[in-house]
Amino acid sequence: MSTGDAEEVSGTDRDPVRFDAGTPPLEWAMAGVGLVIVLVVLAGLVVTALTRGDEPPAFTASVVEVVPAGDGHLVLVEVRNTGGRAGAAVQVEGHVSGDPGSTVSAEIDYVTAGGTGTVGLVFDGSPAREQVEVGVVGWHEP
Known part of the structure; x- marks a missing residue:
């Protein structure tokens, strides 16, 4: 492809988890927001399950x-x-x-x-x- 010291990188050689120029910062931010939302919902479900009493309907x-x-x-x-x-x-x-x-x-x-x-x-x-x-x-x- 090119000459010199440049190294050729194929599409399969990229680390999909590494933050690099190929992944926009907004995408990482949205992934973080999504993770926070999922964790908050799960925590809410756990708290509700642990604190809800077993008394009959009133x-x-x-x-x-x-x-x-x-x-x-x-x-x-x-x-x-x-x-x-x-x-x-x-x-x-x-x-x-x-x-x-x-x-x-x-x-x-x-x-x-x-x-x-x-x-x-x-x-x-x-x-x-x-x-x-x-x-x-x-x-x-x-």
């Missing part, structure tokens, strides 16, 4: 919104699980205060530990948000 239900729906009203209910394990087939009931005959129920398939789920309950008439009482009445372990 559900709380609260009315989020009441909206008209056909001849009645749809009451959106948020169910929060503050326990250490997930719950499946979470049964939610609600009724209008002072009218136990107005009880309606629905089911949320699955609520993770520390997670939330939303369900809609349809009532006849137009109950105010503060008139609707809701709660979780049952669940089973997945």
Whole structure:
């Protein structure tokens, strides 16, 4: 190829790990950022696995919104699980205060530990948000 003291280097003779003029500094920086992100996610998973308790699901239900729906009203209910394990087939009931005959129920398939789920309950008439009482009445372990 050329004459003199220059040494010929083929594509297979390059060390792929060595920082040289062939690898832009931005590429190395992005690789470092990617490594940091992966390590942080793994550390978070390990911490969560080690600190999460083994207590059963603990559900709380609260009315989020009441909206008209056909001849009645749809009451959106948020169910929060503050326990250490997930719950499946979470049964939610609600009724209008002072009218136990107005009880309606629905089911949320699955609520993770520390997670939330939303369900809609349809009532006849137009109950105010503060008139609707809701709660979780049952669940089973997945």
